[in-house]
Amino acid sequence: MADDASMDRPSTDRKLLIAFGSRLRAVRDAAGLTQARLAERASLKTATVSLYENGRLSPTLSTLCVLARSLGVPPASLLEFDPAVTAEAVAALHAEVPVPDEWSALTDDHRLLMWKLVQALARRGPSEAEP
Incomplete structure (x- = not known):
């Protein structure tokens, strides 16, 4: 039988990941680095840094x-x-910017692909992304 502490673990782990991601982003911003530049320095993929920052x-x-x-x-x-x-701030942000229900049905691989697509479109800018 699981103890009470282990039953709260997923929620606690998620809060810690969100808090860590927010802290990583804040330190990166303070250092004046983009996700891509940090990824390059750390020999990581930019998408990996993004996944860390987003918890x-x-x-x-x-x-x-x-x-x-x-x-x-x-x-x-x-x-x-x-x-x-940090978790409260992220929850408030998610309340302001709702995530479509379909997002939760995607696999992690598909979410990563969608995130890469969004990043690519954002880099192109609105004039190039419009049909």
Whole structure:
């Protein structure tokens, strides 16, 4: 039988991922780097950095250290956050910008492909993306 702490784990893990992603984005922004530049410095794919920042992927300890080194900060600084506050901010943002129900039906691979498509269209700009 699972204890009460383990039953709350998915929710807690998700909050921690969201908080970490927000912190990573804030440190990257403060360093004046784009996701692509950070990815290049850390020998990662830009999509991977995006997944970290959006709380969709958890970095390994070694990747956390590589990210910190690439940002010029101690690894511990990427873990300085209040997950409760960050999770509330993200929840408020999601309430303002609803995610279509169909999104949850997609596999992780399909979500990643859709995210890449959105990023590609955003890079092209509105004049080129319009038919």
